[in-house]
Amino acid sequence: MLLTVRRLFSQPQLKLRLLTKDAALPAGALDATVEWVHSSDLADPTPFLSPGQVLLTTGTQFDRDGPGDDLYLDYVARLQRRGIAALGFGTEVVRDGTPDALVAACLSQGLPLVEVPYLTPFIAVARAAAEMVAEERYARHTWALSAQRAISLAALRPDGLSATLSELSRQLDHWVALFDVGGNVDHVFPRDAFAGEVLSGSSFxxxxxxxxxxxxxxxxxSATIVVGGETLTLQTLGRRxxxxxxxxLGGAAELDQASHDVVTSVIALAGLALEQNHALAGARGHLRSGLLHVLLGGNRELAESISHEMWGPLPVEPVLCAVTSVAGPRHDAMTEFLEVRVEEQQGTVFFAVQDDTVVLVLHPSARAVLDDFCRTFGLHAGLSDPTDYSDLARALAQAGQAHERSYEGEPSVVEFDTISRQGVLAFLARTDAREVGRATLAPVLGHDAAHGTELLRTVQVWLEHNGAFDAAARVLGVHRHTVRSRIELAETxxxxxxxxxxxxxDVWAALLATAPA
Structure with missing residues (x-):
């Protein structure tokens, strides 16, 4: 327990008498922490004092020129501005009793004032304070050792990282949160820490x-910020x-040195756990990649057995196959994001990383995971039609084609079903058929360029109207015989x-392939 003004003044052996009652002081004045006890009869001792100290005086500085009330008021005001926790007045040394003007000044400034009787030497007050401070420091040191031992034991559990953070939260009586490399909450203890009034909405x-x-x-x-009336401490984890x-972490009370020592030990343990998890994630990534090849090879039974042991069951058929890219410095954050979703939604999500490409196999109910993934990291992705595992290779090809089309717009998920409804010929405009199409139409393009004709335009309109000369002529604003002669020349x-x-x-496909994007 911290040494406070109230604790110090209530020690029975000191026989101190509080002259400024609790109700007349600002809230919490008697519960202010006492750093030390100092004595001085200087008219202005503040240059030699520190905030949080209790000052003891016999009042000789007040009897030199028959002081008025203003001198007491100025004296107390200086102490208050310096952050002095309380004032003690020693009686029967210079004068009997405590001056009423000093009591009034302390009340007006909200400074606790205690009367120290003649038989209680100032050194006894200082010694009592020193003993309680030492007792508190010993108790905090003992607590810190006990807390570090409990946290170390928690770190040995199979869920070491979660157990460590949970134990830290319990020992400090603070909430504790771990943000992953993407800045998203990975762990939080207690679980409802961000559901309360202090850390909800804009505060979070x-x-x-x-x-x-x-x-x-x-x-x-590291950083310290104040949010919702709480002082929060943030510290990065990992190598530079x-x-x-x-x-x-944060809570109603600020952390003392013993608490900071415990947090420092947890930072080391958490950093080590994250490094180990990262190395383990690399091994799991290779296993995931191999498992995907097993699935594509048709051995679902083997893949199901391995997945069940490692992550839980594979998504139930029918499944969706998705493809996206994870190149760049946020690669780790992206894979960790998916690892968390696999754990949260077991049996609905499977993923594997191949070079810079991520392949996801999803139950339709987990489609939101893909949308959230792309939205969080600003990714383009392609999504296949629903399929069985026996046809997963075809679904992967569909997802790959949709992924390529996704780059035509803003980052989003493009479904293969969307592009398939546009038809096969429409897809030619987005493949390497463009050069073939240009070669096919080159004779007509060359004639138009050399003679200023509109053969290509005529052919396109004519084909759009199913080879009807009258309908094409109306669109082009020419006679139908003109359309017919142009078509004959184009055929030649x-x-x-x-x-x-x-x-x-063939000509229509060439027109689509060469159309402007």
Whole structure:
């Protein structure tokens, strides 16, 4: 228990008498922490005092020139500005009793005042304070050793990281949160810490923003911020060149040195656990990649057995296959994001990383995981039609084609079903068929360029109207015989009989492939 004004003044052996009653003082004045006890009869002792000290005086400085009330008031005001916790007046040394003007001054300034009787030497007050401070320091040191032992034992559990953070929260009576390398909450203890009034809504956003700021700096750092009336401490975890996350904690009371020592030990344990988890994640990643190849090879039974032992069951058929890229410095954050989702939604999500590509196999009910993943990291992704595991290779090809199309717009998820409804020919415009199409149409393009004609435009409109000369003529604003003669010339240049279906389809595909994006 910390040494406070109330504890010091209530020691029965000191026989101190409080002259400024609790009700007449500001709230919490008697519960202020006492750092030390000092005695002085200087008219202005503040240059030699520190905040949190109790000052003892016999009042000789007040009897030199027959002081008025203003001298007492100025004296107390200086002590208050210096942050003195309380004032003790020793009686029967210079004068009997405590001056009423001094009592009034202390009441007006909200400074606790105690009367020290003649038979209680100042050194006895100082000694009592020193003994209680030493007792408190010993108790805190003992607590810190006990807390560190409990946390170390927790770290040995199978869920070592979670157990360590949970034990830290219990020992400090603070909430504790771990933000991952992407700045998202990975662990929080107690579980409902962010559901209360202090850290909800914008307050949580402030904590998360500060965690992300520390991560963005890319080096070991710490910060202290005040949110919702709580003083929060944030500390990065991991090596300078490879941060693994941020530990954040807060509570109603500020941490003392013993608490900081415990937190420091947890930072070391958590950093080590995260490094080990990262190395283990690499091994799991290789296993996931191999498991995907097993699935694509058709050995679902083997894949199901391994997955069940490692992460839980594979998603139930029918499944969706998704493809996206995870290149860049946030690779670790992305894979950790998916690891958490696999754990949270067992039996609905499986993923594997191959080079810089992530392949996800999802139950349709877990589609939101893909959307959240792309939204969080600003990714383009492609999604297949629902399929069985026996047809997973085809679904992977669908997802890959949809992924390529996704780059035509803002980061989002493009479904293969969307592009398949546009037809096969529409897909040609987004493949390497463009050069083939240009070569096919080159004779007509060359004639138009050399003679200023509109053969290509005429062919396109004519095909759009199913080879109807009258309808094409109305659109082009020319006579139908003009359309007919242009089509005959185009047939000659192209070397194709456009009356045949396959020739029309070939030219139409060439037009689509060369159309502006």
């Amino acid at each position: 956003a402030t904590v998360q923003s500060e965690a992300r700021r520390l991560l963005a700096r890319g080096q070991r750092a 060149d490879q941060l693994r996350g941020v530990l954040a 240049l192209l070397g194709r009989d456009l009356g045949a279906f396959h020739a029309r389809a």
